[in-house]
Amino acid sequence: MKRKNKKFQKKGSNSLNRLSLFQKNDGRFSKNCPLSIKNAPIIDYKNIPLLKKYISDNGKIISSKITSVSFSKQKKLTKEIKKAKTLGLI
Numbered sequence: 001m002k003r004k005n006k007k008f009q010k011k012g013s014n015s016l017n018r019l020s021l022f023q024k025n026d027g028r029f030s031k032n033c034p035l036s037i038k039n040a041p042i043i044d045y046k047n048i049p050l051l052k053k054y055i056s057d058n059g060k061i062i063s064s065k066i067t068s069v070s071f072s073k074q075k076k077l078t079k080e081i082k083k084a085k086t087l088g089l090i
Contacts (some may be wrong), residue, residue, distance in 0.1 A: 031068035035077075043076050045083040051090060054082060059090075 035043065038070040041050050054062050054069070054077055061081055084090045 033068060033073055035068040035073040036070055042079050043073065045080045045087065045089065047080075048084065048089055051077070051081050051084055055090065059085075 034040070041047060044048070045051070045056055054067060061078055062063065064071065067074075081090065
């Protein structure tokens with residue numbers, strides 16, 4: 001009985017074990033945007049309690065990867081936060 005040459009075989013080299021670059025990672029960023037749901041608060045420079053949720057203690061705007069806000073809402077948030085800062089509300 002011949003032995004298979006195990007020199008070139010890797011253990012667990014199943015194609016299902018590898019994660020492709022084009023596969024969606026299920027657990028990473030699966031949250032929905034909290035500002036796009038029904039009855040969501042309006043993003044406005046006068047809505048200070050909402051804007052303070054998206055600002056760090058140092059006064060920097062928190063990224064959308066952390067807050068899971070959509071791209072369009074993040075742009076609007078940034079614009080309104082900067083407007084509130086220039087007016088001295090924050």
